[in-house]
Amino acid sequence: MSASFDYKKAYKELYRPKEKPVLVDVPEMTFIMIDGSGAPDDEKYQSAIKTLYSLSYTIKMSHKKGQAPEGFFQYVVPPLESLWWSKNGKLDPTMPKSDWLWNAMIRRPEFVTPEVFRWAVEECKKKKPPVDVSRARLDSFKEGLCVQILHVGPYHEEHRSTALLEEYIAENGLTNLVGKEHKHHEIYLSDPNRTAPEKLKTVIRFPVSR
Numbered sequence: 001m002s003a004s005f006d007y008k009k010a011y012k013e014l015y016r017p018k019e020k021p022v023l024v025d026v027p028e029m030t031f032i033m034i035d036g037s038g039a040p041d042d043e044k045y046q047s048a049i050k051t052l053y054s055l056s057y058t059i060k061m062s063h064k065k066g067q068a069p070e071g072f073f074q075y076v077v078p079p080l081e082s083l084w085w086s087k088n089g090k091l092d093p094t095m096p097k098s099d100w101l102w103n104a105m106i107r108r109p110e111f112v113t114p115e116v117f118r119w120a121v122e123e124c125k126k127k128k129p130p131v132d133v134s135r136a137r138l139d140s141f142k143e144g145l146c147v148q149i150l151h152v153g154p155y156h157e158e159h160r161s162t163a164l165l166e167e168y169i170a171e172n173g174l175t176n177l178v179g180k181e182h183k184h185h186e187i188y189l190s191d192p193n194r195t196a197p198e199k200l201k202t203v204i205r206f207p208v209s210r
Contacts, residue, residue: 005075007107008189015079015187017150017203019161021168026205028142031081031105032056032117034135039097040155047132048104049080051124054131056106058120069119071111078107083183090179093159103183105141114138143182147174148205154197158186158204165206174208182207 008015013024032055034048056077062068083103086092091100108117117138124133147168151161169176178184187203 003074005073005109007076007078015189015203017148019150019152021147021149021165023208024146024148024205026143026146026207028140029107030112030138030140031107033103033105033137033139033141035101035103036135037099037101039100040102042098045102045104048135051131051133051136052080052104052106053077054124054128055117055120055133055136056108058123058127059108059112059116062120067119069111069113069116073109073111075109079187079189081105081107081185081187083185085179085183088179091184108138112138143185143205143207145209146185146205146207148203151202151204152198153200155192155200155202158202161204162206165204169206169208174210177207177209 014026017024032052034051036044036048038044059069060075060077063072063074082105084091085101086095086099087101112120121133121136124131147165149161149165151158153160166176168174185205185207187205189201189203190199192200
């Protein structure tokens, strides 16, 4: 493959919605995942992000070490995603962020089998011992029918976009499954360390049923 495969470009309906709610059918995908609890700026969540990217880039760069797995193709590492919820199910923005629960994850290319994942874990243990890979796992995840929107702006202003999602759900006779069968889902298209808060782009996704 001459050019790197970019999931964001190949699956625009999943990663490039507009700033208004839209229905999308999300297929089953497999991710490298880490579960935890606490605020987004806590050390545990930031450590999980570091681990996810370390594993992802270990796999991405495997071909340069002559260790490319079967079916390997060059690709752009997909964006970081996270599921957020509270102990009662639905994410409660009014409760302390230290009590939030989360699942941080990055989509894996189709050639990443359990064997390839285990190889990447062992490589990270050898080459990047400070990175804690003990909590990482490979798992499938399916949301099905969802309503999603592109939120542009600071994370603390996401309530503007979630309100639009809730209005759309009510107006179209849908049932919001967040807090029931599914979680509040965010996909981070911007690097907060390199992007001004007012320009941050985040996909917010609510699973629904008709």
